[in-house]
Protein backbone atom coordinates (compact mmCIF):
# COMPACT_ATOMS: atom_id res chain seq x y z
CA UNK A 1 0.00 0.00 0.00
CA UNK A 2 1.54 3.31 -1.02
CA UNK A 3 0.23 6.82 -0.64
CA UNK A 4 -0.33 6.75 -4.39
CA UNK A 5 -2.39 3.62 -4.26
CA UNK A 6 -4.58 5.14 -1.53
CA UNK A 7 -5.36 7.84 -4.11
CA UNK A 8 -3.04 10.84 -4.27
CA UNK A 9 -5.58 12.97 -6.06
CA UNK A 10 -8.08 12.86 -3.24
CA UNK A 11 -5.58 13.37 -0.46
CA UNK A 12 -5.39 16.78 1.21
CA UNK A 13 -2.18 18.77 1.08
CA UNK A 14 -1.03 17.56 4.50
CA UNK A 15 -1.11 13.98 3.31
CA UNK A 16 0.77 14.70 0.08
CA UNK A 17 3.45 16.53 2.05
CA UNK A 18 3.63 13.64 4.43
CA UNK A 19 4.05 11.11 1.67
CA UNK A 20 6.87 13.15 0.16
CA UNK A 21 8.57 14.50 3.23
CA UNK A 22 8.39 11.84 5.89
CA UNK A 23 10.32 8.70 5.26
CA UNK A 24 8.68 6.63 7.95
CA UNK A 25 5.97 5.20 5.76
CA UNK A 26 4.56 3.20 8.61
CA UNK A 27 3.65 6.36 10.45
CA UNK A 28 2.25 8.09 7.40
CA UNK A 29 0.06 5.25 6.25
CA UNK A 30 -1.34 4.72 9.69
CA UNK A 31 -2.16 8.37 10.15
CA UNK A 32 -3.67 8.67 6.71
CA UNK A 33 -5.90 5.75 7.42
CA UNK A 34 -6.75 6.67 10.97
CA UNK A 35 -7.80 10.28 10.96
CA UNK A 36 -10.30 12.05 8.72
CA UNK A 37 -9.92 15.78 7.99
CA UNK A 38 -11.62 16.42 11.32
CA UNK A 39 -10.95 13.91 14.03
CA UNK A 40 -8.67 12.57 16.72
CA UNK A 41 -5.91 10.02 16.92
CA UNK A 42 -4.07 8.90 20.00
CA UNK A 43 -0.62 7.53 19.22
CA UNK A 44 0.85 4.75 21.34
CA UNK A 45 4.61 4.65 21.89
CA UNK A 46 6.76 2.73 24.36
CA UNK A 47 10.52 3.28 24.15
CA UNK A 48 12.53 5.93 22.24
CA UNK A 49 16.03 4.57 22.16
CA UNK A 50 18.99 3.67 19.99
CA UNK A 51 21.33 2.41 22.70
CA UNK A 52 23.25 -0.70 21.74
CA UNK A 53 21.89 -3.81 23.35
CA UNK A 54 18.55 -2.26 24.34
CA UNK A 55 16.54 -3.80 21.53
CA UNK A 56 16.58 -7.56 21.71
CA UNK A 57 18.00 -8.11 25.18
CA UNK A 58 15.43 -5.98 26.94
CA UNK A 59 12.62 -5.00 24.58
CA UNK A 60 11.30 -6.37 21.32
CA UNK A 61 12.21 -4.16 18.39
CA UNK A 62 8.58 -3.47 17.50
CA UNK A 63 8.08 -1.21 20.52
CA UNK A 64 11.28 0.80 20.18
CA UNK A 65 11.43 3.89 17.94
CA UNK A 66 14.74 5.63 17.26
CA UNK A 67 15.15 9.21 18.54
CA UNK A 68 15.63 10.44 14.96
CA UNK A 69 12.38 8.82 13.81
CA UNK A 70 10.53 10.13 16.82
CA UNK A 71 11.69 13.66 16.16
CA UNK A 72 10.51 13.29 12.56
CA UNK A 73 7.12 12.18 13.84
CA UNK A 74 6.83 15.16 16.17
CA UNK A 75 7.89 17.59 13.43
CA UNK A 76 5.32 16.10 11.08
CA UNK A 77 2.58 16.19 13.70
CA UNK A 78 3.37 19.81 14.56
CA UNK A 79 2.90 20.74 10.92
CA UNK A 80 -0.28 18.87 10.20
CA UNK A 81 -2.07 18.24 13.47
CA UNK A 82 -2.77 20.03 16.70
CA UNK A 83 -0.94 18.12 19.41
CA UNK A 84 -3.20 18.21 22.46
CA UNK A 85 -3.10 16.66 25.93
CA UNK A 86 -4.98 13.37 26.20
CA UNK A 87 -7.45 15.04 28.59
CA UNK A 88 -8.70 17.40 25.88
CA UNK A 89 -9.51 14.53 23.55
CA UNK A 90 -11.28 12.63 26.33
CA UNK A 91 -13.33 15.68 27.25
CA UNK A 92 -14.30 16.22 23.64
CA UNK A 93 -15.29 12.59 23.14
CA UNK A 94 -17.24 12.51 26.39
CA UNK A 95 -19.30 15.45 25.11
CA UNK A 96 -19.95 13.67 21.82
CA UNK A 97 -18.07 16.33 19.87
CA UNK A 98 -15.62 16.28 16.98
CA UNK A 99 -12.77 18.80 16.69
CA UNK A 100 -12.89 21.27 13.82
CA UNK A 101 -9.59 19.92 12.49
CA UNK A 102 -7.10 17.12 13.23
CA UNK A 103 -6.12 16.53 16.81
CA UNK A 104 -3.51 14.09 17.97
CA UNK A 105 -2.34 13.03 21.44
CA UNK A 106 0.94 11.23 22.02
CA UNK A 107 0.99 8.55 24.71
CA UNK A 108 3.75 6.34 26.11
CA UNK A 109 3.15 3.08 27.96
CA UNK A 110 5.12 1.45 30.80
CA UNK A 111 7.38 4.32 31.97
CA UNK A 112 10.79 3.58 30.36
CA UNK A 113 13.67 5.79 31.47
CA UNK A 114 14.32 6.87 27.87
CA UNK A 115 10.92 8.60 27.96
CA UNK A 116 12.56 11.12 30.30
CA UNK A 117 16.09 11.08 28.90
CA UNK A 118 15.29 11.02 25.16
CA UNK A 119 11.61 11.73 24.43
CA UNK A 120 11.10 14.64 26.84
CA UNK A 121 13.85 16.86 25.36
CA UNK A 122 12.45 16.26 21.85
CA UNK A 123 8.92 17.07 22.97
CA UNK A 124 10.10 20.24 24.72
CA UNK A 125 12.17 21.33 21.74
CA UNK A 126 9.07 21.23 19.56
CA UNK A 127 6.63 22.58 22.14
CA UNK A 128 4.70 19.31 22.24
CA UNK A 129 3.04 17.45 25.08
CA UNK A 130 2.37 13.77 25.76
CA UNK A 131 0.92 11.37 28.33
CA UNK A 132 3.04 8.79 30.15
CA UNK A 133 1.37 5.75 31.72
CA UNK A 134 3.41 4.42 34.64
CA UNK A 135 3.68 0.82 35.91
CA UNK A 136 4.12 1.80 39.52
CA UNK A 137 5.88 -1.25 41.04
CA UNK A 138 8.59 -0.84 38.40
CA UNK A 139 9.45 2.82 39.04
CA UNK A 140 13.25 3.05 39.43
CA UNK A 141 13.34 -0.72 38.72
CA UNK A 142 12.18 -1.51 42.24
CA UNK A 143 10.65 -4.51 40.50
CA UNK A 144 11.90 -5.33 37.01
CA UNK A 145 8.98 -5.25 34.57
CA UNK A 146 8.21 -8.95 34.08
CA UNK A 147 8.26 -8.80 30.28
CA UNK A 148 11.72 -7.19 30.30
CA UNK A 149 13.06 -9.69 32.83
CA UNK A 150 11.65 -12.61 30.87
CA UNK A 151 13.23 -11.45 27.60
CA UNK A 152 16.57 -10.79 29.29
CA UNK A 153 16.57 -14.18 31.08
CA UNK A 154 15.76 -16.19 27.95
CA UNK A 155 18.23 -14.29 25.78
CA UNK A 156 21.05 -14.69 28.28
CA UNK A 157 20.58 -18.13 29.79
CA UNK A 158 23.30 -20.70 29.18
CA UNK A 159 20.66 -23.39 28.72
CA UNK A 160 19.78 -24.54 25.22
CA UNK A 161 16.34 -25.76 26.23
CA UNK A 162 13.89 -25.03 28.97
CA UNK A 163 11.65 -27.43 30.84
CA UNK A 164 9.43 -26.70 33.81
CA UNK A 165 5.99 -27.91 34.93
CA UNK A 166 4.15 -24.71 33.97
CA UNK A 167 5.37 -25.04 30.38
CA UNK A 168 4.10 -28.58 29.94
CA UNK A 169 6.12 -31.70 29.36
CA UNK A 170 8.03 -30.83 26.19
CA UNK A 171 11.29 -28.88 26.49
CA UNK A 172 11.29 -25.48 24.84
CA UNK A 173 14.10 -25.05 22.31
CA UNK A 174 16.58 -22.26 23.09
CA UNK A 175 19.37 -23.37 20.80
CA UNK A 176 19.33 -20.36 18.48
CA UNK A 177 18.57 -16.65 18.70
CA UNK A 178 15.43 -17.21 16.68
CA UNK A 179 14.20 -20.01 18.90
CA UNK A 180 14.83 -17.83 21.97
CA UNK A 181 12.72 -15.07 20.41
CA UNK A 182 9.96 -17.59 19.65
CA UNK A 183 10.14 -18.93 23.20
CA UNK A 184 9.94 -15.40 24.65
CA UNK A 185 6.91 -14.63 22.52
CA UNK A 186 5.20 -17.89 23.46
CA UNK A 187 5.86 -17.63 27.21
CA UNK A 188 4.79 -13.97 27.19
CA UNK A 189 1.47 -15.06 25.71
CA UNK A 190 1.12 -17.74 28.38
CA UNK A 191 1.76 -15.28 31.20
CA UNK A 192 -0.80 -12.89 29.76
CA UNK A 193 -3.42 -15.63 29.61
CA UNK A 194 -3.10 -16.76 33.24
CA UNK A 195 -4.46 -15.64 36.56
CA UNK A 196 -2.15 -13.72 38.89
CA UNK A 197 -0.86 -16.57 41.04
CA UNK A 198 -0.43 -18.90 38.05
CA UNK A 199 1.34 -16.17 36.07
CA UNK A 200 3.70 -15.55 39.01
CA UNK A 201 4.32 -19.28 39.38
CA UNK A 202 5.14 -19.65 35.71
CA UNK A 203 7.51 -16.68 35.75
CA UNK A 204 9.27 -17.91 38.90
CA UNK A 205 9.81 -21.33 37.35
CA UNK A 206 11.18 -19.87 34.13
CA UNK A 207 13.50 -17.45 35.99
CA UNK A 208 14.79 -20.30 38.18
CA UNK A 209 15.42 -22.50 35.16
CA UNK A 210 17.17 -19.75 33.21
CA UNK A 211 19.43 -18.94 36.15
CA UNK A 212 20.17 -15.38 35.00
CA UNK A 213 20.32 -13.09 38.03
CA UNK A 214 18.47 -9.76 37.90
CA UNK A 215 21.80 -8.15 38.78
CA UNK A 216 23.03 -8.90 35.26
CA UNK A 217 20.59 -6.35 33.86
CA UNK A 218 23.01 -3.57 33.03
CA UNK A 219 20.59 -0.80 32.01
CA UNK A 220 18.24 1.14 34.19
CA UNK A 221 14.90 0.26 32.64
CA UNK A 222 12.36 2.61 34.20
CA UNK A 223 12.02 6.26 35.18
CA UNK A 224 12.38 7.37 38.80
CA UNK A 225 9.75 9.33 40.70
CA UNK A 226 11.96 12.45 40.47
CA UNK A 227 12.02 12.09 36.70
CA UNK A 228 8.27 11.51 36.58
CA UNK A 229 7.73 14.65 38.66
CA UNK A 230 9.95 16.60 36.28
CA UNK A 231 7.89 15.32 33.36
CA UNK A 232 4.74 16.58 35.09
CA UNK A 233 6.39 19.95 35.78
CA UNK A 234 7.23 20.17 32.07
CA UNK A 235 3.53 19.95 31.22
CA UNK A 236 3.29 16.22 30.53
CA UNK A 237 0.28 14.17 31.64
CA UNK A 238 1.06 11.30 34.01
CA UNK A 239 -1.34 8.36 33.98
CA UNK A 240 -1.50 4.90 35.52
CA UNK A 241 -0.70 1.57 33.88
CA UNK A 242 -1.36 -0.75 36.89
CA UNK A 243 1.09 -1.84 39.57
CA UNK A 244 2.59 -4.98 37.98
CA UNK A 245 1.45 -5.05 34.33
CA UNK A 246 -0.68 -8.21 34.51
CA UNK A 247 -3.40 -8.81 31.96
CA UNK A 248 -6.37 -7.44 33.90
CA UNK A 249 -8.99 -9.53 32.10
CA UNK A 250 -7.42 -12.62 33.70
CA UNK A 251 -7.52 -11.30 37.26
CA UNK A 252 -10.45 -11.56 39.64
CA UNK A 253 -12.22 -8.42 40.79
CA UNK A 254 -10.19 -7.87 43.94
CA UNK A 255 -6.87 -8.21 42.09
CA UNK A 256 -8.02 -5.88 39.30
CA UNK A 257 -9.17 -3.35 41.90
CA UNK A 258 -5.81 -3.53 43.68
CA UNK A 259 -3.81 -3.17 40.45
CA UNK A 260 -5.89 -0.19 39.33
CA UNK A 261 -6.38 1.64 42.63
CA UNK A 262 -2.91 1.15 44.09
CA UNK A 263 -1.25 2.43 40.92
CA UNK A 264 -3.48 5.51 40.99
CA UNK A 265 -2.78 6.16 44.67
CA UNK A 266 0.99 5.67 44.27
CA UNK A 267 1.19 8.27 41.50
CA UNK A 268 -1.11 10.67 43.34
CA UNK A 269 1.06 10.39 46.45
CA UNK A 270 4.24 11.00 44.45
CA UNK A 271 2.86 13.94 42.47
CA UNK A 272 0.54 15.42 45.04
CA UNK A 273 -2.27 15.69 42.53
CA UNK A 274 -5.16 13.75 41.04
CA UNK A 275 -4.48 11.13 38.34
CA UNK A 276 -7.31 10.90 35.82
CA UNK A 277 -6.09 8.69 32.99
CA UNK A 278 -5.36 4.98 32.70
CA UNK A 279 -3.97 2.64 30.04
CA UNK A 280 -4.77 -1.09 30.02
CA UNK A 281 -1.58 -3.19 29.87
CA UNK A 282 -0.78 -6.15 27.62
CA UNK A 283 -2.62 -5.41 24.44
CA UNK A 284 -0.58 -7.43 22.04
CA UNK A 285 -1.44 -11.08 22.22
CA UNK A 286 -4.62 -11.30 24.25
CA UNK A 287 -7.81 -9.53 25.04
CA UNK A 288 -6.71 -6.95 27.58
CA UNK A 289 -9.89 -5.02 28.42
CA UNK A 290 -13.57 -5.78 28.80
CA UNK A 291 -16.69 -4.34 30.44
CA UNK A 292 -15.90 -5.81 33.84
CA UNK A 293 -12.40 -4.33 33.97
CA UNK A 294 -13.60 -1.01 32.50
CA UNK A 295 -16.18 -0.82 35.26
CA UNK A 296 -13.54 -1.23 37.92
CA UNK A 297 -11.36 1.43 36.27
CA UNK A 298 -14.32 3.83 36.20
CA UNK A 299 -15.19 3.07 39.82
CA UNK A 300 -11.61 3.80 40.88
CA UNK A 301 -12.16 7.39 39.73
CA UNK A 302 -10.35 7.52 36.40
CA UNK A 303 -11.84 9.71 33.66
CA UNK A 304 -10.49 7.61 30.81
CA UNK A 305 -8.85 4.35 29.86
CA UNK A 306 -7.02 3.89 26.58
CA UNK A 307 -6.61 0.49 24.93
CA UNK A 308 -4.03 -1.04 22.61
CA UNK A 309 -6.70 -1.68 19.99
CA UNK A 310 -5.78 0.11 16.80
CA UNK A 311 -8.04 2.77 15.43
CA UNK A 312 -8.91 6.44 15.43
CA UNK A 313 -10.54 7.87 18.55
CA UNK A 314 -14.15 8.96 18.15
CA UNK A 315 -17.16 9.87 20.24
CA UNK A 316 -18.79 6.52 19.54
CA UNK A 317 -16.30 4.95 21.95
CA UNK A 318 -16.67 4.88 25.70
CA UNK A 319 -14.03 6.97 27.52
CA UNK A 320 -13.02 3.63 29.08
CA UNK A 321 -12.43 1.90 25.75
CA UNK A 322 -10.53 4.41 23.63
CA UNK A 323 -8.57 3.00 20.65
CA UNK A 324 -5.08 4.20 19.82
CA UNK A 325 -2.76 3.96 16.85
CA UNK A 326 0.28 1.83 17.69
CA UNK A 327 3.49 3.32 16.30
CA UNK A 328 5.79 0.58 15.07
CA UNK A 329 9.47 0.69 14.57
CA UNK A 330 11.94 1.68 11.89
CA UNK A 331 11.94 2.48 8.20
CA UNK A 332 12.38 -1.01 7.00
CA UNK A 333 10.48 -3.19 4.61
CA UNK A 334 8.90 -5.03 7.44
CA UNK A 335 7.71 -1.77 8.98
CA UNK A 336 5.98 -0.95 5.73
CA UNK A 337 4.43 -4.36 5.68
CA UNK A 338 3.24 -3.85 9.23
CA UNK A 339 1.74 -0.53 8.23
CA UNK A 340 -0.20 -2.17 5.44
CA UNK A 341 -1.58 -4.72 7.85
CA UNK A 342 -2.43 -1.92 10.20
CA UNK A 343 -4.29 -0.11 7.48
CA UNK A 344 -6.33 -3.20 6.77
CA UNK A 345 -7.07 -3.71 10.44
CA UNK A 346 -8.30 -0.17 10.82
CA UNK A 347 -10.90 -0.82 8.18
CA UNK A 348 -12.31 -3.78 10.06
CA UNK A 349 -15.26 -3.80 12.42
CA UNK A 350 -14.27 -2.46 15.79
CA UNK A 351 -12.82 -4.97 18.25
CA UNK A 352 -15.22 -6.99 20.35
CA UNK A 353 -13.41 -5.78 23.47
CA UNK A 354 -14.33 -2.20 22.68
CA UNK A 355 -17.84 -3.11 21.61
CA UNK A 356 -18.26 -4.89 24.93
CA UNK A 357 -17.22 -1.82 26.90
CA UNK A 358 -19.97 0.08 25.16
CA UNK A 359 -20.36 3.29 23.27
CA UNK A 360 -22.00 5.55 25.80
CA UNK A 361 -21.84 3.77 29.12
CA UNK A 362 -18.58 2.85 30.74
CA UNK A 363 -19.39 -0.54 32.14
CA UNK A 364 -19.38 0.69 35.76
CA UNK A 365 -22.73 -0.92 36.35
CA UNK A 366 -21.30 -4.21 35.27
CA UNK A 367 -18.35 -4.13 37.63
CA UNK A 368 -18.28 -7.17 39.81
CA UNK A 369 -21.02 -8.96 37.91
CA UNK A 370 -18.59 -11.78 37.30
CA UNK A 371 -16.30 -12.87 40.03
CA UNK A 372 -13.56 -13.80 37.60
CA UNK A 373 -12.88 -14.46 33.97
CA UNK A 374 -11.75 -17.67 32.42
CA UNK A 375 -8.64 -16.94 30.45
CA UNK A 376 -7.76 -20.29 29.03
Ligand SMILES: [Zn+2]
Nearest residue numbers: 109110281282
Ligand atom coordinates in the same frame (compact mmCIF):
# COMPACT_ATOMS: atom_id res chain seq x y z
ZN1 LIG B 1 2.42 -1.77 28.90
